[in-house]
Amino acid sequence: MHKKIAIIGSGFSSLSASCYLAQAGHEVTIYEKNKTVGGRARQLVRDGFTFDMGPSWYWMPDIFEKFFNDFGKKTSDYYQLDKLSPAYKIFFSDDTITIGDCMDDICDEFDRIEPGSARHLRNFISKAQKNYDIAINKVVLRPGLSPLELVTPETALRVDQFFKTISSEVRKKFRNKKLVSTLEFPVLFLGAKPSKTPSFYSFMNYADFGLGTWHPKGGMYEIVKAMKNLAEELGVKIQTESPAIKINVENRKTIGIQANGEDILADVVLSGADYHHSESLLEPKYRQYSEAYWNKKTFAPSSLLFYIGIDKKLENVEHHNLFFDTDFERHANEIYDRPSWPEDPLFYANFPSVTDHSMAPKNSETGFFLIPIATNLTDTPELRNQYFDIVMDRFEKRTGQNIKNNIIFKESFCVNDFVEQYNSYKGNAYGMANTLRQTAFLRPGLKSSKVKNLYFTGQLTVPGPGVPPALISGKLVSQLIDKNI
Numbered sequence: 001m002h003k004k005i006a007i008i009g010s011g012f013s014s015l016s017a018s019c020y021l022a023q024a025g026h027e028v029t030i031y032e033k034n035k036t037v038g039g040r041a042r043q044l045v046r047d048g049f050t051f052d053m054g055p056s057w058y059w060m061p062d063i064f065e066k067f068f069n070d071f072g073k074k075t076s077d078y079y080q081l082d083k084l085s086p087a088y089k090i091f092f093s094d095d096t097i098t099i100g101d102c103m104d105d106i107c108d109e110f111d112r113i114e115p116g117s118a119r120h121l122r123n124f125i126s127k128a129q130k131n132y133d134i135a136i137n138k139v140v141l142r143p144g145l146s147p148l149e150l151v152t153p154e155t156a157l158r159v160d161q162f163f164k165t166i167s168s169e170v171r172k173k174f175r176n177k178k179l180v181s182t183l184e185f186p187v188l189f190l191g192a193k194p195s196k197t198p199s200f201y202s203f204m205n206y207a208d209f210g211l212g213t214w215h216p217k218g219g220m221y222e223i224v225k226a227m228k229n230l231a232e233e234l235g236v237k238i239q240t241e242s243p244a245i246k247i248n249v250e251n252r253k254t255i256g257i258q259a260n261g262e263d264i265l266a267d268v269v270l271s272g273a274d275y276h277h278s279e280s281l282l283e284p285k286y287r288q289y290s291e292a293y294w295n296k297k298t299f300a301p302s303s304l305l306f307y308i309g310i311d312k313k314l315e316n317v318e319h320h321n322l323f324f325d326t327d328f329e330r331h332a333n334e335i336y337d338r339p340s341w342p343e344d345p346l347f348y349a350n351f352p353s354v355t356d357h358s359m360a361p362k363n364s365e366t367g368f369f370l371i372p373i374a375t376n377l378t379d380t381p382e383l384r385n386q387y388f389d390i391v392m393d394r395f396e397k398r399t400g401q402n403i404k405n406n407i408i409f410k411e412s413f414c415v416n417d418f419v420e421q422y423n424s425y426k427g428n429a430y431g432m433a434n435t436l437r438q439t440a441f442l443r444p445g446l447k448s449s450k451v452k453n454l455y456f457t458g459q460l461t462v463p464g465p466g467v468p469p470a471l472i473s474g475k476l477v478s479q480l481i482d483k484n485i
């Protein structure tokens, strides 16, 4: 039965779902409020500098490959993927750690910092690899409809790992604080504190050290372009600058959306916009989750971002750089426990032009700085400027070079922009965190329980935040739609 399907939003999850639904023969149209597609992964191009505005870490290349394979394609049909070597560099107050592109190099670095730690690292990553296989190839491919989905012979043998945290596991084997921070970093992508994240999620460490960090030549936006092209090849229609302002319902069944000043009829509506916003497009009686429900949830952080053009080549930096030269625990508390602007922030700096010369003019560098912050903070131009100065001073001190006089332009993006540009709940940058109580069937559902033929996808639902989970979310919801219509 071929249906007319309206999709709200054009983030990775919506693009993914649109491809699967079109492949199944449905008539699919995407309605996106912004001028360009890609959601939080939009691109900024200015004066020859190219910036990915959101995601910049390409992890889990197997998931991207599987997505394109589902359509008889390969990633290489659309973009060139390069493995970064080294993967990234971490700056501490008195040293740096460089993460190589293979376990042998990473082990040497661990032994340099804490003699004997490489042996523990190999054991830790071997366990993480098994978890990756279970999580990514089995558990995550289930739609989060029932607690039983989490019960497999493999997870049953690992129940303890759902009740211990990644922090406690790491601290058992590694004493050096720098190594502890290095191993806790990957789970930050899941949006919660490592001390609140089950140790089963160590599969992120395998994604990091085992599978490596990759870069699509031209930047992450190449993935968006690839998926848009694939969607259009499959017959999906895309309308940009078309915000949905209402989801129409009749007799507890959706009949379409309001967009572009008209009622658009559809048999199925799928929203890939932030879940909270999507439900606000419904009359209150059709919403499944109350304001109190959302307010209680642990959200992934928001971010203060700077996109800067630098008119010289930088020294001592890699493509990805983490500045963990201040107190990790205190900054985490300022994000989750007592939401406030951080006193002494950790930050991330991305210079894609270090490895990809297409991203900046000759003898220049494209720079993207990110400070994770609590959601819903007051966001003013003065605060942004204050943090810009803090970050630039620290960057100059740690890398031993001047940068301030070489900045030829700067743009910023913060809480207010996330709300205004993406209808993001409280200005979250990357969705709802994956904690034990916010995993699988405990997350907002892919299917509305109150309105027939209404579905949701994206980083606030199953499986969670990040680009690879968004691709999977689109696949899961399209399978559910196909099963139910």
Ligand SMILES: Cc1cc2nc3c(=O)[nH]c(=O)nc-3n(C[C@H](O)[C@H](O)[C@H](O)COP(=O)(O)OP(=O)(O)OC[C@H]3O[C@@H](n4cnc5c(N)ncnc54)[C@H](O)[C@@H]3O)c2cc1C
Pocket (backbone or CB within 6 Å): 008, 009, 010, 011, 012, 013, 014, 031, 032, 033, 034, 037, 038, 039, 040, 041, 053, 054, 055, 056, 057, 058, 059, 242, 243, 244, 245, 272, 273, 274, 277, 303, 305, 370, 421, 422, 423, 429, 430, 431, 457, 458, 459, 460, 464, 465, 466, 467, 468, 470
């Ligand atoms: C700064 C930042 C850094 C990140 N870094 C990484 C990283 O390095 N690696 C990684 O894997 N992930 C990263 N992430 C997370 C990743 O980008 C997201 O998890 C993913 O892109 C979310 O995709 P989505 O489809 O769920 O939603 P979104 O990308 O939010 O897409 C939702 C879309 O819906 C549109 N929309 C909203 N309301 C309406 C409406 N009423 N009508 C029509 N359209 C509407 C929005 O404009 C948007 O285009 C990062 C995110 C951010 C913000």
